[in-house]
Amino acid sequence: MTDDQTLADTTPPAAHESPAGGVFGDPTAAPLQPPTVRRQWSIADILAEARVPERYARVCLRADLEADHERILTELRTLIDVEGNIIEAEDASLGEETNTARAHRLNDELEQIKADMAKATWWPRFRGMTSDEFAVFNKEHYPKKDGASLEDYNNQLVAATMHEPQVTPDEVAALRKKLGMKAMSNLIVKATEVNTQGGVDVPKSPSSLQNLTRQ
Known part of the structure; x- marks a missing residue:
């Protein structure tokens, strides 16, 4: 089985470079400014509203x-x-x-x-853990020995975060025997991203969609 050390690097690729005014909007435009009147969020509000990140592979x-x-x-x-x-x-x-x-x-x-x-x-759809859950998961599954294979850890991570469909670590191991490195890497990267990246920021819509609000 190929060692998973190379899959541990989840540095995202360079951002898509689009010409000014292209489908992704003008990259030189000033960022959105916060509203003049801001909602005051209580901790109770935040606890009720916040969701962990989710992503598709x-x-x-x-x-x-x-x-x-x-x-x-x-x-x-x-x-x-x-x-x-x-x-x-x-x-x-x-x-x-x-x-x-x-x-x-x-x-x-x-x-x-x-x-x-x-x-x-x-x-497949992935759902992240809370920061406390992810800390416990890493403590339990991340290899203690430097340089150890990450294969079992990645199998556990994909199984713990793949939400639709839900899978077991053994089923992830079975996928390894059928899917190529690119496909498995994609699953592992998405499983990592939902726990280490993302958040609750509103994503920017393509300019073609933004124009609909002005018509």
Whole structure:
């Protein structure tokens, strides 16, 4: 079994870089300011309202389709220039498939593969523990010896935080025997994130959705 030391690093990837005014809004815009009149939250209010973070993982169970997806994308890149126009071969023989026809055929194949991958995508939901619960969990399951494998710890973590569906550590171990490293890493990262990241901040909506409130 592959050691899980590399999966312990849950540093999130670099933020998506989108041009100003793109679908994710203008990154140079000033942050939202707090309201002029702030609600005074009592501890009782907070205890009644607060929720632990929850997140979904995205796992395509048909990872074999990714090979066909990449093959078609690679072939399409040879048919299209930097401006997105199809490059027609000047010396194409009579009756030979044109680059335009070939590009459309490949695009149809790509759309079918994407549809098949979507049908085979699993969206397990993870729910974090409270800070006290997570401290107790780590004390019980985290390896005491430096450099020890994190495989059992990660199995326990995924089982403890996967909420829909609920799984046991043995079932997580069974998933390891079937899923690839990328899929398992995704499950472990999401299980870690709901306990170490996230919170109750209101997420920023894409600018395309924000515009609906102005219409």
